[in-house]
Structures are given as structure tokens and as C-alpha cells.
Amino acid sequence: xxxxxxxxxxxxxxxxxxxxxxxxxxxxxxxxxxxxxxxxxxxxxxxxxxxxxxxxxxxxxxxxxxxxxxxxxxxxxxxxxxxxxxxxxxxxxxxxxxxxxxxxxxxxxxxxxxxxxxxxxxxxxxxxxxxxxxxxxxxxxxxxxxxxxxxxxxxxxxxxxxxxxxxxxxxxxxxxxxxxxxxxxxx
Amino acid sequence: xxxxxxxxxxxxxxxxxxxxxxxxxxxxxxxxxxxxxxxxxxxxxxxxxxxxxxxxxxxxxxxxxxxxxxxxxxxxxxxxxxxxxxxxxxxxxxxxxxxxxxxxxxxxxxxxxxxxxxxxxxxxxxxxxxxxxxxxxxxxxxxxxxxxxxxxxxxxxxxxxxxxxxxxxxxxxxxxxxxxxxxxxxx
DNA sequence: GGCTCCATGTAATCCGTTACATGATTAC
DNA sequence: GTAATCATGTAACGGATTACATGGAGCC
Numbered sequence: 001x002x003x004x005x006x007x008x009x010x011x012x013x014x015x016x017x018x019x020x021x022x023x024x025x026x027x028x029x030x031x032x033x034x035x036x037x038x039x040x041x042x043x044x045x046x047x048x049x050x051x052x053x054x055x056x057x058x059x060x061x062x063x064x065x066x067x068x069x070x071x072x073x074x075x076x077x078x079x080x081x082x083x084x085x086x087x088x089x090x091x092x093x094x095x096x097x098x099x100x101x102x103x104x105x106x107x108x109x110x111x112x113x114x115x116x117x118x119x120x121x122x123x124x125x126x127x128x129x130x131x132x133x134x135x136x137x138x139x140x141x142x143x144x145x146x147x148x149x150x151x152x153x154x155x156x157x158x159x160x161x162x163x164x165x166x167x168x169x170x171x172x173x174x175x176x177x178x179x180x181x182x183x184x185x186x187x
Numbered sequence: 188x189x190x191x192x193x194x195x196x197x198x199x200x201x202x203x204x205x206x207x208x209x210x211x212x213x214x215x216x217x218x219x220x221x222x223x224x225x226x227x228x229x230x231x232x233x234x235x236x237x238x239x240x241x242x243x244x245x246x247x248x249x250x251x252x253x254x255x256x257x258x259x260x261x262x263x264x265x266x267x268x269x270x271x272x273x274x275x276x277x278x279x280x281x282x283x284x285x286x287x288x289x290x291x292x293x294x295x296x297x298x299x300x301x302x303x304x305x306x307x308x309x310x311x312x313x314x315x316x317x318x319x320x321x322x323x324x325x326x327x328x329x330x331x332x333x334x335x336x337x338x339x340x341x342x343x344x345x346x347x348x349x350x351x352x353x354x355x356x357x358x359x360x361x362x363x364x365x366x367x368x369x370x371x372x373x374x
Numbered sequence: 375g376g377c378t379c380c381a382t383g384t385a386a387t388c389c390g391t392t393a394c395a396t397g398a399t400t401a402c
Numbered sequence: 403g404t405a406a407t408c409a410t411g412t413a414a415c416g417g418a419t420t421a422c423a424t425g426g427a428g429c430c
């Protein structure tokens with residue numbers, strides 16, 4: 001007999017716990033929920049979800065129940081009391097990890113070897129991307145309002161604001177860049 | 188004899204090309220440069236840098252030259268014309284990848300199971316972290332100004348602005364959260 | 375003498391994505 | 403009937419971090 005008292009959970013484990021804390025879901029549904037909500041700041045793939053569900057189940061943090069749809073097998077997972085405790089305990093701990101990888105910024109950073117208008121082109125692309133993302137999230141906002149989930153709404157709106165700020169920053173930097181380029185040409 | 192005409196380069200390869208495009212550097216110096224500049228939006232470890240330098244050298248995109256310091260062996264890498272062309276070609280391509288992982292946002296997203304003031308605590312931690320980061324980058328700004336690198340400066344300042352926006356957003360969300368919590372308590 | 379920094383490298387490991395396999399159900 | 407979606411899983415692969423090994427140089 002093995003005693004698992006308090007094994008460290010992976011970050012994916014908490015996404016799963018969070019997702020089933022709202023209401024029971026199948027692995028497939030968890031993946032779908034992640035893809036339309038946390039994906040932009042915390043993704044998860046089938047390759048993580050299914051093995052993790054098995055582990056969480058073994059540790060008694062979720063329980064899987066058969067819930068077939070016709071002849072199609074299906075297992076929905078419910079969070080247990082122990083699972084809810086672990087989730088809350090994690091939520092109360094100060095957030096640690098935060099990282100980003102941004103190819104646009106990297107290109108900008110090295111753009112000293114290019115002509116100013118080539119660098120400006122990078123900024124325009126970045127701007128367009130961010131503007132599109134802001135619109136996408138603004139559309140999602142309507143969907144989230146329906147669910148009346150205060151925190152989900154807060155996060156989507158934050159996403160809209162962030163992408164708008166970013167798009168605006170790109171515009172300003174492009175203008176600045178072209179302005180100094182003009183000034184330099186005239187001397 | 189092997190003919191490598193146009194093998195795809197890894198993202199790390201471009202960081203290295205970018206870093207040696209400014210002036211020749213050793214692997215150690217590349218790592219140090221990454222750590223004090225691009226790290227926040229594009230990191231690189233020794234485990235990537237040294238093998239990648241070897242590959243880039245084999246492909247004729249950089250050339251390594253012995254540059255010992257006393258008895259201590261040291262190799263500095265210089266970008267070749269071919270390497271510069273590859274770097275520029277990449278810089279001109281529209282940026283694709285951009286991703287983030289943010290534990291704070293993830294915790295916020297699932298904070299519906301907590302008391303409002305516990306969720307507010309998460310926002311306070313996030314705010315403090317962002318404010319500290321903004322200060323850190325503001326201090327770095329002074330160092331970057333010395334180097335008179337227009338693009339590096341643009342990126343650091345962007346970082347300051349971003350973290351200040353983020354910190355401010357956290358403050359506003361905390362206020363909003365506590366306000367609705369008060370309202371709900373009074374009903 | 376010991377600590378920190380300079381300097382190069384590799385092996386083990388972790389984390390995560392992609393691709394694939396399989397099969398039922400629903401919509402057109 | 404066939405394409406898309408629901409549903410579960412795993413194997414292969416790739417990217418990146420961590421840890422370790424090795425050793426010289428400079429400083430207190």
C-alpha cells in the first residue's frame with residue numbers, strides 16, 4: 001500500500017482541478033474549456049490532460065464516473081472535497097511563474113541592422129496582430145457575460161485592455177521611429 | 188561533403204546571430220547579454236547556446252576565433268556576411284510566435300471558489316510583482332541609454348510601460364472586486 | 375585558502391506539443 | 403456517405419532547463 005500524503009501537483013493539474021471545480025467535465029470538455037478561456041495565458045494538451053486526470057484520480061482529488069452518450073463511452077470527473085481543498089490551498093499561495101516569448105519584441109530588439117522603414121513594418125505587423133486579438137477577445141466578452149462568472153469576465157476584459165494597450169504602443173513606436181528617421185535624413 | 192543550402196534555424200539561433208551582429212562575443216558573453224536584455228521575452232540557456240554556436244559555425248553563419256584571456260581558453264564568434272543576410276531575412280519576416288504563461292491570471296480565473304478578499308490578495312501580489320518589475324526595468328533604462336541603441340531602448344521602455352499598465356490594472360481590479368463584495372454583503 | 379566570476383561543454387530530465395490510432399455520433 | 407465533432411488515449415519528438423564536470427583568474 002502506498003501513502004501519497006502531499007505530492008506536488010503540476011501546473012496542469014491545477015487547471016484541471018479549476019475546470020472541474022465549476023462543474024463536472026470529461027477530459028475532452030476540459031480541453032475545450034481551456035481552449036476557449038485560459039489558453040492565451042495557460043494552455044493544456046490532451047497529452048497532459050488525460051494522464052493527469054488519471055493521476056488526480058489515483059490521489060483522490062477527482063473522481064471519474066461513467067457517463068456514456070449512447071454507445072460512446074465517456075467519463076466525467078468531479079472534484080472531491082480533498083481536491084477542492086488542494087485547489088483553494090494553491091489559489092491562496094502567491095502566484096510565482098510568469099513568462100512570455102514574443103518574437104516581435106525580439107525582432108525589434110535586433111532591428112538596428114535594418115532600414116528604419118523595415119523595422120516600422122515589424123511594428124505594423126505587431127500592431128495588426130494585437131488589434132485583431134483585442135477584437136477577438138471583445139467578441140468573447142459577450143459570451144462570458146452570459147455565464148456571469150465575475151473572474152472570467154475580469155480576465156477577458158484584461159485581455160482586451162492589454163491588447164489595445166499593446167496595439168497603441170506599436171503605433172506610437174512606429175511614429176517615433178519614422179520621425180527620428182526623417183530627422184536623420186534631413187541632416 | 189555535405190551541402191547545407193538553407194536549413195531552418197531555431198529561434199535560439201537568431202538570438203545568437205542578433206547578439207553577435209552587434210559585436211563579436213563568446214558563448215559566455217552571449218548568455219550574459221541575453222540575461223540582461225532579451226531574457227524577459229526570449230531566454231536562452233548554455234544548453235542551447237553552445238551546441239547552437241557549433242551548428243551556426245558549421246553552416247558558415249558565424250566564425251569562431253581563439254581569443255584566450257591569459258591561460259584561460261576563450262572563443263569569440265563573429266557574424267559572417269552569410270550570417271548577416273540570414274539575420275536580416277529573418278528580421279524582415281513577419282513575427283509569428285507570441286505566447287505567455289501567467290500563473291496569476293490563472294489563479295484569478297478560478298478564484299470564484301474563494302472569498303473576495305482572498306482573490307484580492309492575489310491581485311495585490313500581482314500588482315507588487317509588476318511594480319517591482321517596472322522599477323527594475325526603469326533602472327535598466329539608464330544603462331541602456333548609455334549604449335545609445337535606439338531599439339534596445341524602445342523595448343526596455345515598452346517593458347516599463349507594460350508593467351506599469353499591468354500594475355495599474357491589478358489595482359483597479361482589486362478596487363472593483365472589493366466594491367462589489369461590499370455591495371453584496373449589504374444586500 | 376576560499377569565494378566569485380569567467381569559460382566551455384554535456385547528460386539527464388522535464389515539459390509540452392504533435393501525430394497517430396480508434397471509434398461513435400451528428401449534421402449536411 | 404462523408405465530413406465534422408465527440409471521446410480517449412499513447413508514442414514520438416522537440417525544446418529548454420538543471421545539474422554537473424572541469425578548470426583558470428582575480429580578490430579578500
